[in-house]
Amino acid sequence: MIRILKIATFLLLTCLQLTAQQHSYELNSGWQCKALGSVKAAGEAISIPTYPLQDWLPATVPGTVLTTLLNNKQVPDPFYGMNNQRIPDIYFTGRDHYTYWFVKDFTETVPAADGQVWLHFRGVNDGCDIFLNGHRLNATTHFGAYLRQTYNITPFLNRQGKNRLAVIVYPAPVPGNPNGGQGGDGTIARNVGPQYTAGWDWIQPMRDRNTGIWDKVTIEKTGAVRVKDPHVVTKVPGQRWPGKLQAPALLEVAADLENASAKSCSGTLRYTIDGITVSKAVTIAPHASTTVQLPVLTLPHPRLWWPAGYGDQPLYHTTVAFVTNGSSSDEASVEVGVREIQTSWNTHTGSREVAVNGQKIFIKGGDWITSDAMFRFSKERYDAEVRFHRDMNLNLIRIWGGSLTERPEFFEACDHYGLLVFQDFWMSGDCNGRWVDPMKKDDQLTRRQYPDDHALFVNSIADQVKLLRNYASLAFWCGGNEITPPQDIFHAIKDSILPTLDNTRYFFDYSNSDSMSYNTLGGNGDGPYTIQPLAHFWHFRTFPFNSEVGSVGVGDLLSLQRFLPAQNLVMPDDVHHKTDSVWAYHKYIPYDTFHAAYGPQKNLEQWANTAQLINYDQYRALMEGFSAHMWDWYTGVIIWKTQNPWSALRGQMYDYYLDPNACLYGLRNGGTPLHVMYDPVEGMVEIVNNHFQRTRDLMLEVKAYDMQGHDTLLTQLFVETPATGVQKYLPLKRVVDGLRAQVGTFLSLRLLNLKKEVVDENIYWLPNANGQYSGLQQMPAAQIQLRARKAGAGTVAVTMSNPAGAPVAFFNRLSLVKATDKQRILPVFYSDNYITVAPGSSKTITISGAAVGDHPGALVEVYGQNVARQYVSIE
The missing domain is CATH 2.60.40.10 (Immunoglobulins)
Incomplete structure (x- = not known):
């Protein structure tokens, strides 16, 4: 009997899997490609299945032209050494050099009755023409890296089921001169696409400017009516508490329906969540589209979604389906995180304050470029990178405006790990005219009107809003990095697109605008972006919601060996800012004199290990310093930056190869939700509490250890700390300065609960009176x-x-x-x-x-x- 049940279960699961595969599948293998100059035939001929492809290259789709060339060993790895210089740049070769045909054969039969087959492109950079079985699908050339495309291919399928798709992909019309400026000469911003591909101060140019079918291509099969862009809004009134039985929340669900048939179609749009079904009868005219708003659902006792560090991240799975004649014509799956994000103006700090489910959240964020500079994206890599950010005790990721609107797989990971997302649109002050810049080709007023095609920019924004608006993690939209879009684009976003398509999220006009951080109340700007004395982070006041502040970030020797040739594995001369040419090419930021405090560095391995001590201290101090002034000076901070999509030697908590360095763990320590810390300037012991409840019955223990391991108990007392607040406890500067005066000391801070379990621990290594870590150089060996x-x-x-x-x-x-x-x-x-x-x-x-x-x-x-x-x- 058990065997029969197992067989029955297997057959049922197999049937369900086949049904899912038949509904939608990805065209992600078996592609071939060839450069435009080597192809004489037109698209109508190439897309006939009998057209010969014997000498075409295997192609990587999704992927860029450069990715395909790399995978075929026709170019060297641009992330290693100076290899990127050996790859021809599109600005000098001309656009035809990176204009390629991509071809994919696939099997799909003509559907029966009113069945429809759809072809979806989620991202092509920058232009393309598309052909299927001898027919051109797009009447005019498609442009726009961020604009999805959908084609009903039902009339063009071959009866015998063997089909060929042929796509010619054109690079951006203006590739820009990669002259070493931020975004090169700035003209890359005349397109509606990524700006960093012309080079920045943390990356060298991507030689093809990421030309290619860079995102997913899928085939979808439906009935006569297709479900498009479902929209789920969750409302959580009042102030809520994690882990409590919750009062009801409200769900508002809508979807677009498209009837592809020549006859009127009646049916029911419905979804089920937590055992409750909501539905509405609909009739759609022939060849018509309509938006259907379903009745509001009151969800009893919802499982609420919270940012990382504040609560759990439960997700409800639901399917929005159009059902007619007893069967599903089409359906769209949605993961729903029930939460509501609010903002208010903190008049004391002069900055935006964020709340989730009625509870204020101190923002600890990281600036993000993209997962891979060549757009080699994967669900697994996204998951790993977002998990690293969760592990840093961050609660927000900001997507920088010179890149892209991140992919759904990124937002899925953020939903899972509890990272709020601040999404810039595709503008940057460097390219779009905020500053006078001698590296730029055009003057400020000309650059201020980039891109060339405003309508394309607006349409792309509307499309990307529809793509991403259901993710619980998506918290904010932003007009651009350090600049607003041109006035007509700005007003289209603010007054039309967002009110109509997504009216639940706050829109910042640009990333460091007065609506985010009013910068005249004692703040001294954003940044810094380089290494700083630790005291700077504690006592130098910056913008009250600082969107960009950071430091150094080199990995250890194993990390360096992954992309630096052996002859270039040499110590930099930071004191005189003399750097090896390959280090400079990979955008190294000097550590100045900070290594010298740890004594002479004998070789690169020791130098890199010492760099980790400095890294840890820098980012622990950064997060502790901002947290120490929570709700007084600051409502949030975002670190520039937490990752590199290229093998750069700056500002990263882990390298491109996903190997973490000490920056990550210093930041993790300093950002611990309930954290005990030592102000190096005032000599005060402080506790920061990010939780919504007051702490009680905790023992604070402070010890010092000398270099031989002898300890001195400095204090031990019970403490309480207010909810989402900071409390100062002990002035220990005189005592600690005395202990460290000769050779330095270790200062150990611990919070213990009533069971003597460690709730938080923080160990500082403090220099001697002259700022030297002389004691560390004399420590006896430990036998761990x-x-x-x-x-x-x-x-x-x-x-x-x-x-x-x-x-x-x-x-x-x-x-x-x-x-x-x-x-x-x-x-x-x-x-x-x-x-x-x-x-x-x-x-x-x-x-x-x-x-x-x-x-x-x-x-x-x-x-x-x-x-x-x-x-x-x-x-």
Whole structure:
């Protein structure tokens, strides 16, 4: 009987899978391509299935022309060394060099009755003409990197089911001169597409300007009526609390319906959520489209969606379907996060304040360019990168305006991990005329009217709003990076598109505008963007909602070896700002004199390890300094920037290859929701509490450790901290300065609950009176004990123990490595890293991620400032 049930279940699941595959599938393999100059035939001929393709290249779709050339080994890896200089640039070759034909054969039969077959392109950069089985599908050339395309291909399918799709893709009309300016000579902004592809201060130019079918191509099969762009709005009135039984929320659902048939069609539009079905009878005229608003649903006891660090992120799955004659004509799946985002003006700080479900949220964000500079996107990479941001204790990602509207897979990851999204549209002050710039070809007034085609820009915005508006994580729209769009575009967005298509999200006119941060109340601008004394982040006041502030971000030696040739693995001379040419090409930001405080650096490995100490301190201080002034100076901060889509040597918490550096863990520490910290200027111990409840019954313990590991208890007391607030407790400057005066000291701050469990721990290494870390250079070796064991599928638990009477085991890097070559397994996720273990203490770190289970026999590596490198097998 059990066997029969298993077989029946298998057959049912197989049937369901086949049904899903038949409804919609992606054309993501088997493509071929050829450069325009080598093809003499027209599209009508090429798209006939019998046209010969013997000498065409295998093509990568989704992908750019450059990706296809790289995958066919016709160009070197532009992310390695100076290889990018060896690739011809479109500005000098002319656009035809990167104009390519792409061809895909696929099987699809002519549907029966009123069945329809649709072809969807989610993104082509920049223009294209499309042919199917000898027929041209688009009457005029399509333009616009961000404008989706849909074609009803039912009349053009071959009866025998064998079809050929042929697409010629044209580069942007104005590729721009990559002259080294921000966006090159700025003319890249005359197009409606990504601006960074002409180069920026963190990237070299992408030589094809990302020409290609860069996003998904899908075939969809429906009945006579197609469901388009469903729209779900959730409303959560009043003030709510995570983990509580909730009062009702409201759902407003609508969808566009298109009747492709020559006869009137009647049916029901409906969806079901949490066991409740909402529906409405609809009749659609022949060849007509209509928007249907369904009745408002009152959802009892909803499971609310919260930003990371404040609560859980439950998602409801629902399907909006049009049902006629007892069967579904078409349906669209939607993941719904029930939440409401509010904003208000904080008159004290002079900046925008954000609330979710009635609770104010201190914004801790990261600026994001895109996942990959060549648009090589994947759901897995998006998931890993967004997870890193969650692990940094951030709650918002801002999508910078010189790039793109991020893909649905990115927003799915943000929904899952609880990252709010601040989405810029495709403008930048550098290209679009905010400043006088000698690198730019045109004057400010001319650039102020970019792009050339305003109607295309407006239509693209309307389309992208429809694509992304259902994601719970999407919190804000923004006109552009540091500049508003031209007036006609701006008013179309503000007065027409958003009120009509998405009236639930606040619209910032530009990324550092007065509507976000009123910058005359004592703030001193955005930034800084380079390395700073730690005190700067605590006591130099910036914009009250700073959209861009950051520091350095070089990885360790293993990271550098991934993209720097051996002859270029040399220490930079930061004091004199003399840098190797390949480092300069990869946009290195100097560390100035900060390494010198740690003593002479003998080689690049030591230099890179010392850089991690500096990285950790920089980003811990940044987030602690802003948090210390929560609701007083600031309502939020966004770090410029948390990631690089190219192998750059600046501003990143992990490298392009998804290997984290100490920036990530310093930021994670400093952004802990309930966090104890030390102000290096005033010498005050403070606790910041991001939670909605007041903390009670916590013990604050402050100790100092000398270089031999001897400890001094400075204080121990019970503390309480107000909800979403900061509390100062102890002035310890005189005592701490005395302890560190000769060789420096370790300062350990801990919060303990009534069970003596550690709620938060923060260990500083403080320099001597002259600002030198002389004691670290003399520390005796620590003999840390390491144990690793499997703790579940895809999870390893590593316990690090430091015996009593030993010195502090300082700043240990954990890595999961292959047993064969000791190379790191990427990406994996560490619950913490660059870990310091006090004498007589132990810490357990979890390593998780899909890659953990892909390497049987993997080892755990650890090394620290005074801990020799060792490897341990996983039990």
